[in-house]
Amino acid sequence: MNIAVCVKQVPDSAAKVVAEDDRVSWGDAPLVLNPWDEYAVEAALQLQEAAGGEVTAVSVGGESAKEALKTALAMGCTQAILVSDPALAAADSQAIAHVLCAAIQKIGGVEAACFGRQAIDGDMGVTGAQTAHLLGWLMLGLVSKIEFKDGKLQVERSFEEGIQIAECPLPAALSVSKDIGEPRYPSFMGIRKAARAEIPTWDLAALGIEAPASVVRWPRISNPPVREIKTEMIEGGSPQEIAEKLVERILEEKVL
Amino acid sequence: MDFKLTEEQQMAQQMVREFAQREVAPVIKESDRQGGMAAFVLPRMAELGILGICLPLRYGGQGMDYISLGLACEELEAVDSTLRVVLSVHIGLNSLGLLQWANEEQKQRLLKPQARGEKIACFGLTESGAGSDVAAIQSSARCQGDEYILNGEKMWISLATKAHHCLWIARTDPSAADPHEGLSAFLVDLEQKGVTRGDLHGKLGMRAGSTGWIALQDVTVPLQNRIGEEGEGFKIAMACLDNGRYTVAAGATGLIRACLEASTTYAKSRRAFGREISWFQLVQQKIANMVQFYDAARLLYLRAGWLKNQGVRNTRETSLAKWFATDASFQAAAEAVQIHGAYGYSDEYDVERYLRNAKGGVIYEGTSEIHQLMQAGYALGYRVDAPLRCELPPYDSEFWQAEI
Numbered sequence: 001m002n003i004a005v006c007v008k009q010v011p012d013s014a015a016k017v018v019a020e021d022d023r024v025s026w027g028d029a030p031l032v033l034n035p036w037d038e039y040a041v042e043a044a045l046q047l048q049e050a051a052g053g054e055v056t057a058v059s060v061g062g063e064s065a066k067e068a069l070k071t072a073l074a075m076g077c078t079q080a081i082l083v084s085d086p087a088l089a090a091a092d093s094q095a096i097a098h099v100l101c102a103a104i105q106k107i108g109g110v111e112a113a114c115f116g117r118q119a120i121d122g123d124m125g126v127t128g129a130q131t132a133h134l135l136g137w138l139m140l141g142l143v144s145k146i147e148f149k150d151g152k153l154q155v156e157r158s159f160e161e162g163i164q165i166a167e168c169p170l171p172a173a174l175s176v177s178k179d180i181g182e183p184r185y186p187s188f189m190g191i192r193k194a195a196r197a198e199i200p201t202w203d204l205a206a207l208g209i210e211a212p213a214s215v216v217r218w219p220r221i222s223n224p225p226v227r228e229i230k231t232e233m234i235e236g237g238s239p240q241e242i243a244e245k246l247v248e249r250i251l252e253e254k255v256l
Numbered sequence: 257m258d259f260k261l262t263e264e265q266q267m268a269q270q271m272v273r274e275f276a277q278r279e280v281a282p283v284i285k286e287s288d289r290q291g292g293m294a295a296f297v298l299p300r301m302a303e304l305g306i307l308g309i310c311l312p313l314r315y316g317g318q319g320m321d322y323i324s325l326g327l328a329c330e331e332l333e334a335v336d337s338t339l340r341v342v343l344s345v346h347i348g349l350n351s352l353g354l355l356q357w358a359n360e361e362q363k364q365r366l367l368k369p370q371a372r373g374e375k376i377a378c379f380g381l382t383e384s385g386a387g388s389d390v391a392a393i394q395s396s397a398r399c400q401g402d403e404y405i406l407n408g409e410k411m412w413i414s415l416a417t418k419a420h421h422c423l424w425i426a427r428t429d430p431s432a433a434d435p436h437e438g439l440s441a442f443l444v445d446l447e448q449k450g451v452t453r454g455d456l457h458g459k460l461g462m463r464a465g466s467t468g469w470i471a472l473q474d475v476t477v478p479l480q481n482r483i484g485e486e487g488e489g490f491k492i493a494m495a496c497l498d499n500g501r502y503t504v505a506a507g508a509t510g511l512i513r514a515c516l517e518a519s520t521t522y523a524k525s526r527r528a529f530g531r532e533i534s535w536f537q538l539v540q541q542k543i544a545n546m547v548q549f550y551d552a553a554r555l556l557y558l559r560a561g562w563l564k565n566q567g568v569r570n571t572r573e574t575s576l577a578k579w580f581a582t583d584a585s586f587q588a589a590a591e592a593v594q595i596h597g598a599y600g601y602s603d604e605y606d607v608e609r610y611l612r613n614a615k616g617g618v619i620y621e622g623t624s625e626i627h628q629l630m631q632a633g634y635a636l637g638y639r640v641d642a643p644l645r646c647e648l649p650p651y652d653s654e655f656w657q658a659e660i
């Protein structure tokens with residue numbers, strides 16, 4: 001069974017992201033594999049261990065996204081494909097879904113596609129579901145455990161309320177939650193392979209599709225309002241007295 | 257001149273960093289307090305391939321280069337010196353010694369399990385009466401048929417109680433005119449009759465690691481476990497130190513980085529006289545010094561690593577890197593404690609541990625005094641490195657990464 005894992009390159013989570021003139025900037029912070037997608041890669045590799053086949057990492061992005069794909073290769077993916085086209089510069093999530101759908105079909109023989117729960121830059125969290133819809137596949141969200149039994153997927157989905165066991169036939173798309181377990185580190189063997197890998201780039205012509213129209217625009221982007229913080233020192237003769245005053249102030253301010 | 261690390265080197269560094277920061281950093285304070293290495297550390301380093309990072313695949317290693325070894329050491333010591341010590345003794349002082357001096361049969365039989373992390377390796381040079389003065393070694397090896405009988409005791413041996421193998425330097429010829437020429441090297445299996453060992457306690461630092469003693473009483477070592485020729489022990493030990501010192505230099509660089517990071521974070525959050533202490537120029541001076549130490553130490557160890565990759569003799573450059581980086585790490589740690597004030601004096605913060613650990617670096621693998629003698633010796637022309645019968649092989653990615 002071949003597996004695709006769709007990954008995105010995003011600014012590092014430690015980056016200071018600011019909005020300026022309706023544009024988002026993260027300075028010279030490094031770009032990394034989207035942290036949620038690391039769990040998706042982990043899930044894809046676990047599924048491969050259970051069911052065999054190849055794992056192909058796919059990313060839509062610029063040339064630099066090859067770095068994120070190399071991380072996926074170093075973790076153990078069989079191969080990686082970059083989809084890059086100038087016409088995708090302002091693509092929204094459903095446009096990306098059209099592209100991913102075409103890419104997954106072009107890879108061939110893919111019966112499961114893994115996604116992170118969301119990307120930490122756009123935070124839309126819908127690309128997986130949109131891609132599944134276009135593929136006409138079943139979609140299981142927030143998967144925390146995967147098993148492969150009698151040609152079917154059996155997954156656990158964890159919620160605050162409990163755990164749901166779901167079963168579905170292939171092909172299927174999955175979005176993966178953190179509970180799948182810590183993503184494995186790249187192995188040295190994977191690192192050697194990734195450093196040497198020539199990652200093929202497909203453009204829209206190679207996929208045989210037109211540039212999908214984007215429907216979502218970001219007309220305004222602003223920074224969150226600056227929070228005003230006031231510090232007040234509470235003094236008193238004894239710890240007891242200070243604590244009492246503190247309780248009073250907390251109740252007054254309705255903090256609790 | 258190309259200062260850029262390769263993709264392979266960067267990814268290797270990143271992987272070791274993730275391991276050290278995610279898995280060891282959260283428990284290191286506790287290990288240091290309790291005085292021992294957490295049980296998961298060595299098996300996990302083996303599983304991740306870190307214990308064979310720069311050894312060829314054909315000998316059980318991971319096929320990376322000598323610079324990757326240095327980068328790994330920098331990352332490990334940025335969390336704790338005892339993590340880096342593992343690579344210093346297991347790879348630097350022992351496994352690279354085998355790569356350089358052992359014959360092919362020995363590499364398959366002895367190096368392979370070490371590179372795979374199945375056998376942990378240590379290095380036994382120092383004795384209670386022989387530290388800087390290596391030629392004073394007393395422990396003995398007597399040839400008897402096709403085996404040697406070893407007796408004697410080593411002191412201050414890192415991983416003494418964790419290791420399976422020890423590269424042991426013993427005297428084979430008590431009557432040699434030059435005592436340096438009466439020494440030989442052996443790979444001793446520590447899991448056998450006649451071997452006793454234990455950890456030393458009450459150390460100033462390196463508490464999350466193992467430093468101990470190993471005593472041999474009539475231990476038999478087969479002839480096939482003698483590394484190099486009889487009488488070559490001193491040369492072998494010094495060649496091993498060329499590699500061990502490289503790991504110490506790279507590690508101390510990581511320690512400087514940790515001091516710098518802790519100091520900038522703390523200085524920007526601690527307030528005195530109405531502002532963050534980072535605005536005071538005397539605090540800034542300490543931070544500027546740490547930046548200078550870090551960059552200089554890093555350049556020195558990377559140069560040594562590059563020379564190793566090229567197969568150029570680097571005893572002088574490695575000694576210089578080790579001397580500079582360890583002295584600088586001790587100063588950086590002392591200043592980091594100072595910047596933290598009283599809080600730096602308690603184990604609530606990491607910097608007091610950095611200071612205690614940093615003192616070790618200026619003592620082991622050649623005290624700072626010994627390195628100064630060496631550097632003066634080179635400058636004055638009193639010291640010249642004669643070619644060795646076996647040189648450390650240059651890094652050749654095809655040879656290293658060929659799967660056989």
Ligand SMILES: Cc1cc2nc3c(=O)[nH]c(=O)nc-3n(C[C@H](O)[C@H](O)[C@H](O)COP(=O)(O)OP(=O)(O)OC[C@H]3O[C@@H](n4cnc5c(N)ncnc54)[C@H](O)[C@@H]3O)c2cc1C
Nearest residue numbers: 379380381382387388412413414462616619620621623625
């Ligand atoms: C934490 C730790 C781990 C260690 N791990 C290992 C290990 O794994 N394997 C191993 O074999 N050893 C190990 N050692 C031992 C270490 O290498 C020795 O301690 C070191 O070589 C110094 O020897 P010494 O302690 O006997 O000091 P000495 O040689 O007695 O030196 C004492 C002082 O005299 C100075 N001195 C000596 N000779 C001269 C000179 N000619 N000119 C000027 N000054 C001089 C020294 O610089 C030092 O200041 C370890 C030590 C420590 C602290």
